[in-house]
Amino acid sequence: MKCHSCGSGKIYRSQRQGIREGILLRLALMAPYRCHDCDSRFIVFDGRCGNLVWNREESFAEFIGLRGRDYEVRRWISNAIISLILLGIAVAFLLRISRP
Numbered sequence: 001m002k003c004h005s006c007g008s009g010k011i012y013r014s015q016r017q018g019i020r021e022g023i024l025l026r027l028a029l030m031a032p033y034r035c036h037d038c039d040s041r042f043i044v045f046d047g048r049c050g051n052l053v054w055n056r057e058e059s060f061a062e063f064i065g066l067r068g069r070d071y072e073v074r075r076w077i078s079n080a081i082i083s084l085i086l087l088g089i090a091v092a093f094l095l096r097i098s099r100p
Contacts, residue, residue: 001033001044003035004042005035008036008037011036013031013034015032028045
């Protein structure tokens with residue numbers, strides 16, 4: 001198999017992202033790939049991904065691609081940002097109250 005953009009043979013399977021790729025591509029026996037050289041991402045037929053058996057050691061969300069390390073990092077970052085915003089609002093509120 002070769003890259004659709006540059007024709008390189010240095011490609012690898014990319015992680016599935018979201019519900020569309022998690023469920024629909026599995027049902028269509030397709031998989032996402034990425035090129036090492038040009039970093040383009042493309043979706044092609046892949047008969048190897050026809051195994052639709054859900055491994056009970058992983059959650060259903062992991063099976064369809066909605067959980068994993070990337071999801072956890074995004075969740076941690078968004079929680080940190082929200083916490084900083086709330087902390088800023090609380091400090092501003094306390095400073096406003098403490099003024100005579």
